[in-house]
Amino acid sequence: MIKKLPAAALRPGMHVVDTGLDWTEHPYLYAEEGEIASDAQTKGLIADGYEAAFVDTDRGSYAWNLPKGLRPEQQVRDGVIGEKTGRHKPEIPMAVEIHRAKAVYDESLAFAKDFMTSAAKDGKVDYEAAAGLVEEMLDSVTRNYDALISLTKLKTFDEYTFTHCINVSVLSTAFGNYLGLSHEDLRDLGAAALFHDVGKSLVPPDILNKPGKLTDQEFLIMQKHPERSYRLLREKKGIPKRILRGIVEHHEKFNGAGYPRHLAGEDIHLFARIISVADVYDALTSRRVYKPPMMPSKALTILYGMRGKDFHPGKAETFIKFLGIYPVGSLVRLSNNEHGIVTGSNPDAPLKPSVLVAFDANMKAIPKRQIDLAELPAKESLEISECLDHAQFGVDPGVYLQLAQ
Numbered sequence: 001m002i003k004k005l006p007a008a009a010l011r012p013g014m015h016v017v018d019t020g021l022d023w024t025e026h027p028y029l030y031a032e033e034g035e036i037a038s039d040a041q042t043k044g045l046i047a048d049g050y051e052a053a054f055v056d057t058d059r060g061s062y063a064w065n066l067p068k069g070l071r072p073e074q075q076v077r078d079g080v081i082g083e084k085t086g087r088h089k090p091e092i093p094m095a096v097e098i099h100r101a102k103a104v105y106d107e108s109l110a111f112a113k114d115f116m117t118s119a120a121k122d123g124k125v126d127y128e129a130a131a132g133l134v135e136e137m138l139d140s141v142t143r144n145y146d147a148l149i150s151l152t153k154l155k156t157f158d159e160y161t162f163t164h165c166i167n168v169s170v171l172s173t174a175f176g177n178y179l180g181l182s183h184e185d186l187r188d189l190g191a192a193a194l195f196h197d198v199g200k201s202l203v204p205p206d207i208l209n210k211p212g213k214l215t216d217q218e219f220l221i222m223q224k225h226p227e228r229s230y231r232l233l234r235e236k237k238g239i240p241k242r243i244l245r246g247i248v249e250h251h252e253k254f255n256g257a258g259y260p261r262h263l264a265g266e267d268i269h270l271f272a273r274i275i276s277v278a279d280v281y282d283a284l285t286s287r288r289v290y291k292p293p294m295m296p297s298k299a300l301t302i303l304y305g306m307r308g309k310d311f312h313p314g315k316a317e318t319f320i321k322f323l324g325i326y327p328v329g330s331l332v333r334l335s336n337n338e339h340g341i342v343t344g345s346n347p348d349a350p351l352k353p354s355v356l357v358a359f360d361a362n363m364k365a366i367p368k369r370q371i372d373l374a375e376l377p378a379k380e381s382l383e384i385s386e387c388l389d390h391a392q393f394g395v396d397p398g399v400y401l402q403l404a405q
């Protein structure tokens with residue numbers, strides 16, 4: 001018999017069924033086919049935001065036939081876990097926060113240039129100066145995380161190495177905040193993310209920016225960068241160990257196929273797990289000398305394909321929920337053929353963000369109107385039918401984000 005259970009009631013041995021339901025429409029349904037391995041797995045999937053799963057009572061090793069009072073789920077208190085977080089409502093509107101976020105972003109970028117240059121020149125990193133910047137990032141993320149995140153895609157500098165440090169730090173702290181980490185955790189996570197690639201300043205630029213495949217020798221040099229970042233930071237007195245672990249483990253993979261130590265599963269620090277998802281997303285969506293930026297929606301599909309292999313179960317999925325299938329700043333076509341810019345994410349319904357409608361079917365400007373796809377009445381319901389490349393249409397999303405409500 002197939003039963004739907006709240007996530008908190010999932011016990012080791014229960015067999016979860018893959019319902020085949022579209023994950024993007026049912027983001028709170030856990031549907032990895034197979035037995036629940038441990039209570040830790042249940043805890044983990046609840047922490048990742050799953051609320052329910054379908055189980056098959058005829059499969060799995062769980063003792064469904066034991067008298068009710070003896071079943072392990074009786075020990076789980078009803079309704080404690082798995083509550084919905086509710087629609088994400090930013091404290092400050094996008095149009096206001098975008099200006100403050102821009103100041104924080106520009107200041108951070110200048111700092112990244114400084115520390116990368118000084119690390120390359122004399123092996124020194126101004127770790128202490130990072131604390132204030134990470135605090136400012138965190139403040140902005142708390143007010144409206146979409147604002148700072150939108151800037152990670154709007155800045156089209158070719159200075160990838162610098163922007164990448166900042167983008168990964170912004171994405172990691174915002175994602176960590178969404179996962180419910182404490183302020184103190186977020187401060188350390190932000191610092192680890194900021195410096196995760198500082199060791200790349202010691203990799204020769206012709207290897208760093210090589211368009212084609214690296215030779216085995218070049219790849220070995222490249223793979224040394226997490227340890228080099230670690231060594232540069234280790235010099236600092238009193239630097240928390242978890243910052244160092246977040247840095248040195250950011251290329252480790254869930255399945256053990258990463259580097260430098262081939263760590264796997266729970267042996268990889270939480271900070272590194274968060275940084276690695278943000279790192280891959282930013283790398284895919286960034287412009288490089290040898291490749292154009294990938295559309296966020298495509299990058300997220302790739303990320304999803306890496307779930308459970310490169311990334312810990314649930315991490316890629318939760319990241320996509322948090323960012324939305326069409327991240328803020330995306331140019332989208334709606335089901336009525338009008339076009340608009342995504343101005344606010346909606347983790348409760350990743351396919352239904354807020355959109356500033358600004359163009360008709362032929363991309364001609366029309367009077368702008370702000371809509372929230374999740375809150376339209378049923379008879380006016382609209383969907384996103386396609387994500388377009390804003391550069392191809394000569395649209396600067398930044399202009400529209402300043403007008404968003």
Ligand SMILES: [Fe+2]
Pocket residue numbers: 196197225226250251279
């Ligand atoms: Fe890296």
